[in-house]
Amino acid sequence: MELYLESGYTSLNKAGEELCGDRVKVADDGEYTTLVLADGLGSGVKANILSTLTSTILCTMVSGGVSIEECVDTIIQTLPVCKERGVAYATFTVIHVNREGKGYMFEFDNPEAIYITNGKCRDFERVPHKYEGKTVYITELDLKPNDYIVTMSDGVIHAGIGMILNFGWLRKDVIEYLDKSVKPYMSAGAVACLLASACNDLYLDKPGDDTTVAAVRIREAVHVNIMVGPPVDKTKDDFYIARFLEGDSKKIVCGGTSSTIVARYLGTQVKADFDFPDKDVPPIGHIDGIDLTTEGVLTLRKLVELSEKYLSHSDLTPKSFVGKRDGASMLAEMLFEEATHVKFFVGQSINAAHQGLPIDITMKLKLVDTISDHLRRAGKQVEVYYD
Amino acid sequence: MVKVTVCIGSSCHLKGSRQVVEELQYIVKRKNLGEDVELSGAFCMGKCAEKGVSVTVNGKYYAVDPAAVEEFFDDVIVKAING
Numbered sequence: 001m002e003l004y005l006e007s008g009y010t011s012l013n014k015a016g017e018e019l020c021g022d023r024v025k026v027a028d029d030g031e032y033t034t035l036v037l038a039d040g041l042g043s044g045v046k047a048n049i050l051s052t053l054t055s056t057i058l059c060t061m062v063s064g065g066v067s068i069e070e071c072v073d074t075i076i077q078t079l080p081v082c083k084e085r086g087v088a089y090a091t092f093t094v095i096h097v098n099r100e101g102k103g104y105m106f107e108f109d110n111p112e113a114i115y116i117t118n119g120k121c122r123d124f125e126r127v128p129h130k131y132e133g134k135t136v137y138i139t140e141l142d143l144k145p146n147d148y149i150v151t152m153s154d155g156v157i158h159a160g161i162g163m164i165l166n167f168g169w170l171r172k173d174v175i176e177y178l179d180k181s182v183k184p185y186m187s188a189g190a191v192a193c194l195l196a197s198a199c200n201d202l203y204l205d206k207p208g209d210d211t212t213v214a215a216v217r218i219r220e221a222v223h224v225n226i227m228v229g230p231p232v233d234k235t236k237d238d239f240y241i242a243r244f245l246e247g248d249s250k251k252i253v254c255g256g257t258s259s260t261i262v263a264r265y266l267g268t269q270v271k272a273d274f275d276f277p278d279k280d281v282p283p284i285g286h287i288d289g290i291d292l293t294t295e296g297v298l299t300l301r302k303l304v305e306l307s308e309k310y311l312s313h314s315d316l317t318p319k320s321f322v323g324k325r326d327g328a329s330m331l332a333e334m335l336f337e338e339a340t341h342v343k344f345f346v347g348q349s350i351n352a353a354h355q356g357l358p359i360d361i362t363m364k365l366k367l368v369d370t371i372s373d374h375l376r377r378a379g380k381q382v383e384v385y386y387d
Numbered sequence: 388m389v390k391v392t393v394c395i396g397s398s399c400h401l402k403g404s405r406q407v408v409e410e411l412q413y414i415v416k417r418k419n420l421g422e423d424v425e426l427s428g429a430f431c432m433g434k435c436a437e438k439g440v441s442v443t444v445n446g447k448y449y450a451v452d453p454a455a456v457e458e459f460f461d462d463v464i465v466k467a468i469n470g
Contacts, residue, residue, distance in 0.1 A: 256396035256431025272395055272428035274408065282400040285430055295430070297397050353435030359397045 002221040003099045003145060004340040005033045006379055008189020009214035010196035011313050012155070014043045015206035021047025022153045022212035024313075025059035028379070032103065034063040034096045037214045039110060039153040041089040047210065050079060054090040062096050068106050068138065072131045093151040093214075101143030101218045108136050111157050114175060116148040116191075119184060121175040143218045146184060148191055155211030156195065160202030169202055183320070187337050188215040189310075189378070190319035197316040223249035224339040228296065228368055229347035229361075230257045231387035240387050241265045244345045252334060253287065255296030258347065263287045278302070278326035292334060294327035297359040300367040302328035303335075307374040310336050335375060342375055344368055344384040389424050389467045394441035396431030403453030404440045410456040423468045 009024040021040045026033065036059045040050030054075055061071045071094075079090065093110045097103030107113060107126070115122045126137035143149070152174075161168035177198055182191055192213040199211050225247070231240045241262055245251065253259050259270045266289050273283035281302050282295035306328055309315045321333035335342055346368050354360045372382045391411065395404050408428070415424050432441040432448075439450030444463050451459050 257433075259430050270430050272430050274393075274395075274426065274428040276405055276408070279405060282395050282397065282404075283428055295395065295397055295400065298400055351435060353398060357398065357401060359401065 001145070003101070004219055004221040005097065005099050005216065006188045006219060006340070007033060007035050007214065007216045008187060008192050008319075008379075009037070009212060009313060010189075010193045010316070012196055012200055012203075012207045012211040013314070014155075014208065014210050015203075017044050017210070019044055019048040020212070021051055021210040022155070023048070023051035023055040024212060024214050025055040027059050027063040029063060032063065032096060032098045033216065034059055034094070035151075035214060035216055036062070036092060036094050037110065037151050037153065037212060038090045038092040039155075039210065039212070043210055050090040053079060054092055058092060058094050062094055068104075068129075068136070069131055072108070072134065072136055076132050076134070091154075095141075095149055095151065095216055097141050097143065097216065097218075099218070101141065101145075101147065103141045105139045105141055105149065106136050107139075107151075108134065111152050111154055111171065112137075113139075113149055113151040114171075114178065116150060116178065116182060117144065119179075119182065121178050145218055145220055147218055148182070148188060149216045150178065150191060150195065151214050152195070153210060153212040155207060155209035156199050156213060158209055159199035159207075159211065161208065163204060163208070164202060169199070183322070185322060185337070186320050188217040190337065191215045191217075193316060193319045197318070200316055219340070221340045222338050223247065223341045223343070224252060224334060225249045225343045225345065226252040226254065226335070227258050227262065227345045227347070228254045228300070229364060230255075230261055230349045231347040232349045233387075234349070237261050238265060240345065240347070249341075249343070250291045250334065250339075251289075252292045252294070252331065253290050254294050254300060254331075257349075257351065258296070259285055259287060259290075259293050262290065266290075276326075277324070278328065281326040281328045284327040284330065292327075292330055294331060297364050297367065299327040299331065300364070300371065302326075303331050304367060304370050304374070306332045307336060307371065307378075311374055311377055335371075335380075336378055339375075339380060341381045342372075342383075344372060344382070346384060346386050348386060388422075389464060390427070390443075390445055391424055391464060392427050392429045392443045394430070394432045394434075395428045396435070396441075398431070398435035399440045402440050406453040407440045407442065407451055407456055410453075411460065414457065414460050420468070424464060 040047030091109035285293035
């Protein structure tokens with residue numbers, strides 16, 4: 001089984017603050033992924049500087065293979081001392097794990113990370129170590145496919161304190177919520193967003209502290225091929241379609257003409273749906289043997305809108321699109337949530353009747369460009385072929 | 388049974404195919420003609436240059452103005468039912 005590692009996070013700023021005092025840094029060298037969540041003392045500018053320094057130093061050092069002791073030592077010696085409080089301080093969690101799920105995690109003063117395995121929350125077996133008088137908890141990681149690590153800043157367990165809850169949201173409540181709400185199809189980013197969004201609700205939309213949730217998941221790789229538009233050379237339709245259909249990846253066809261030629265190649269017909277779950281998005285179609293068939297440019301344009309929200313680390317719109325039935329949301333679910341590897345097959349044939357309308361070829365190529373860029377930012381391996 | 392197919396491709400979508408679809412569905416329901424008319428959708432019919440939304444009635448092509456769906460229904464579809 002080919003495995004893949006994904007990560008994602010969502011941050012809420014303390015109400016009224018422009019900067020977040022929590023910071024997440026991720027580095028990926030193709031084998032190991034290193035994720036650091038640092039929470040700086042206080043809030044605003046000072047906290048932001050502390051957490052930026054801490055996360056950047058730790059992420060660079062850990063991904064470079066430096067020992068935990070040396071990393072912690074460097075942090076202690078580097079952080080500027082706060083004049084008011086007389087301490088230099090940022091709490092942190094560092095996760096360093098490869099695609100087989102092996103690696104380690106070390107935590108300093110952040111709320112304990114939660115381990116989700118077989119759909120249930122567990123505690124990690126943490127071993128305390130003393131460095132320079134500070135206790136750092138180290139966990140050896142051995143994750144199975146579909147295991148998540150959920151780490152958070154203290155804004156999460158303080159959510160609602162003094163507002164709608166007397167003592168905030170305790171760790172056991174967070175666990176109860178995750179046990180109930182996390183679905184096996186959700187990506188790491190979707191889980192982080194879900195929990196942050198619940199915190200925002202408890203804070204009545206005005207977080208009393210910077211609140212950040214970051215998650216990592218090991219998962220099976222899913223390859224998706226997507227065809228957008230018919231190739232320029234009509235006589236080679238069959239060649240291009242055969243190449244698109246190769247392998248056991250999931251298949252998506254975008255566009256009227258493309259669907260027609262793919263259906264013809266497969267010896268079947270496109271059946272078009274007739275309802276509009278979203279008024280801006282034309283109905284989807286169905287071709288036997290193809291996983292998803294949609295209209296072209298208008299659907300892709302909507303997908304760009306959805307993916308901008310998906311990529312945002314502060315937007316609380318749910319990242320999972322399961323249950324939505326319009327073409328753009330179904331594309332978003334397959335490409336951004338399900339896929340780990342995406343191959344675009346972009347035909348550059350020009351539909352003369354489309355030129356001059358907002359659905360012409362330049363628009364289509366621009367959209368493919370933007371979407372592939374968004375997918376890369378979401379951590380996917382993307383290839384684009386122009387025919 | 389009269390088979391009416393409306394194009395829902397990009398170009399026709401911009402010209403108002405959703406309006407045509409919804410209006411046809413509404414008229415069929417109002418006139419209680421569900422037994423006589425079968426509505427369906429189709430991807431691009433290759434007539435993007437026509438002025439109007441592409442619709443076929445029993446295979447015959449029409450370009451329909453979204454503002455005149457009722458007239459189109461009476462002129463073409465009702466005639467097809469009776470003919």
